[in-house]
Amino acid sequence: MENMANKVARIPNLVDWSTGEVRLMGAKCNSCGTYFFPKEHYQHRPDCSREGVEDVLFPKKGKLASYTIQYYPCPAPFKTENKITPYGIGLVEFENEKIQITGIITETDLKTLKIGMEMETTILEMFTNEEKQQVVTWAFKAVK
Amino acid sequence: MRDVYIIGTGIHPWMGFSEKVFADFAAVAVDNALKDAQIEWKKIQAIMAGIFIYGGNAGHLSGQYLESIFGETGIPVVNVYNACATGSASIRMAYNSIAAGETDTALAFGADVSPKGFLTAKSDNAVQDRDVIRWKMGGLPNPIYWALECRKRMEKYGTTEEDLAMVKVLMSEYGSKNPDARFKKQYTLEEVLKSVYVCDPLRLYEICPVSTGAAAVIVTADPELISKADNPVKINATTMGSAIYGDPTIRISALSCPAVPEAPMLSESYSASRQAYEKSGIGPEDVDILELPDNSSWHYLVYLETCGFCKEGEADKMLRDGMTKIGGKLPVNPSGGFSSHGEALSAQALWQVIECANQLRGRCGARQVEGAKVAMAQTYGLMGNSGTTIMSI
Numbered sequence A: 001m002e003n004m005a006n007k008v009a010r011i012p013n014l015v016d017w018s019t020g021e022v023r024l025m026g027a028k029c030n031s032c033g034t035y036f037f038p039k040e041h042y043q044h045r046p047d048c049s050r051e052g053v054e055d056v057l058f059p060k061k062g063k064l065a066s067y068t069i070q071y072y073p074c075p076a077p078f079k080t081e082n083k084i085t086p087y088g089i090g091l092v093e094f095e096n097e098k099i100q101i102t103g104i105i106t107e108t109d110l111k112t113l114k115i116g117m118e119m120e121t122t123i124l125e126m127f128t129n130e131e132k133q134q135v136v137t138w139a140f141k142a143v144k
Numbered sequence B: 001m002r003d004v005y006i007i008g009t010g011i012h013p014w015m016g017f018s019e020k021v022f023a024d025f026a027a028v029a030v031d032n033a034l035k036d037a038q039i040e041w042k043k044i045q046a047i048m049a050g051i052f053i054y055g056g057n058a059g060h061l062s063g064q065y066l067e068s069i070f071g072e073t074g075i076p077v078v079n080v081y082n083a084c085a086t087g088s089a090s091i092r093m094a095y096n097s098i099a100a101g102e103t104d105t106a107l108a109f110g111a112d113v114s115p116k117g118f119l120t121a122k123s124d125n126a127v128q129d130r131d132v133i134r135w136k137m138g139g140l141p142n143p144i145y146w147a148l149e150c151r152k153r154m155e156k157y158g159t160t161e162e163d164l165a166m167v168k169v170l171m172s173e174y175g176s177k178n179p180d181a182r183f184k185k186q187y188t189l190e191e192v193l194k195s196v197y198v199c200d201p202l203r204l205y206e207i208c209p210v211s212t213g214a215a216a217v218i219v220t221a222d223p224e225l226i227s228k229a230d231n232p233v234k235i236n237a238t239t240m241g242s243a244i245y246g247d248p249t250i251r252i253s254a255l256s257c258p259a260v261p262e263a264p265m266l267s268e269s270y271s272a273s274r275q276a277y278e279k280s281g282i283g284p285e286d287v288d289i290l291e292l293p294d295n296s297s298w299h300y301l302v303y304l305e306t307c308g309f310c311k312e313g314e315a316d317k318m319l320r321d322g323m324t325k326i327g328g329k330l331p332v333n334p335s336g337g338f339s340s341h342g343e344a345l346s347a348q349a350l351w352q353v354i355e356c357a358n359q360l361r362g363r364c365g366a367r368q369v370e371g372a373k374v375a376m377a378q379t380y381g382l383m384g385n386s387g388t389t390i391m392s393i
């Protein structure tokens, strides 16, 4: 894995690389079994006791459930140093967790995107901050 | 519960960005509604106001601002926000106040001035407001959410790019016949298919922009006002729905959705429409005109299914067979829809009700649906907001 020491997520508690693998951070309710992303996006089953919500890391890999190709720059407060349009955006399904999560796709050959293909979690460098750190977001790329 | 009638409606025609303030637009719509109802301002016993979220203190207290323009009379003024279903909330509150006997005559209104450029996050607290995450980290403008669902639909049901384009062709034909629409140019299938992708598979002409507009509806149970009104329209039901656990739709501003469906798609609209069918005793088979929220061509198709006008995956066939045309079995969006108007958040749900009322009152000229007796206005708002109003004459 590339050097992650000088990277910082633009918003904390969404993507983790402390284990040596890039993975999304969420939560699981042990009462109703529902997974949440982001972890504050509670989506309890009605009548759930809401007891035993714990932080989890999602698996690194999932399957592409849908995607689109965005042709126009996303308006502020989105910000990237380099032009990234057109860019892919995917919904990646984590089967055991029964959840689909959105994310920018770092693939540049957008013709290769196909529903069902295997994807892995990665990061996208957005810009350099005043402390000379690379500010990043989570993203997905095809498993090669 | 008493029967409640629409006796007056008014709009300010839809347009792009304006330097004028929202209250100016609201006043035009309300003036028109008062004239249509043939009543004086003092007859209004309650104001249910849709708020204008980009209007600061004034926008958040839009009802008070409007009341001061027409003259303060001490009546209840409630300001409400339910995203794009805000107008549904305001007319529902007006209806309930009258049906319950609290007031006899009430005004529901909404006005919105299109922001310059895009709608984006309104706070900077990512823990509290996940909208901040989707804008700062997600790179997710609204149409992407629709495109992600549209792609799933194409894969699952074989919806084609021609189907998506055909929606715009129909909407632009009707919009060209609507003097109050913002976009009046008529498009051919070829022109739509040649328009650029915004987010593949959705093209520029297949999604609606934000607009400026205002709408006002006066409802009453006062027998005297009903008897002197021009073709009063009965409200059979006006409801609101929220989402149901397990709805697989990726909702605007969310970063995730359930992978295993345990509820219908767009469950907030499923909820609102089923409540309306039950309350009114009117079912989809009885509806002569449907105004649905065609924020994109995908919405046009999926809403026919969500609201029970056909089974899942059959909307494309309804479109291809011409069933949704004026003159077809179920004319859809004879107004030209959002495609010809654009979204004016707090006004649009009321504008849909007004189009239905105008159709039932036979006021729609070149886009008139002949002999319509029952009409339904269906809205869609982000994060699980929806409303349904069923009307008859």
Ligand SMILES: [Zn+2]
Pocket (backbone or CB within 6 Å): A029, A030, A031, A032, A033, A034, A043, A044, A045, A048, A049, A050, A051
């Ligand atoms: Zn739970």
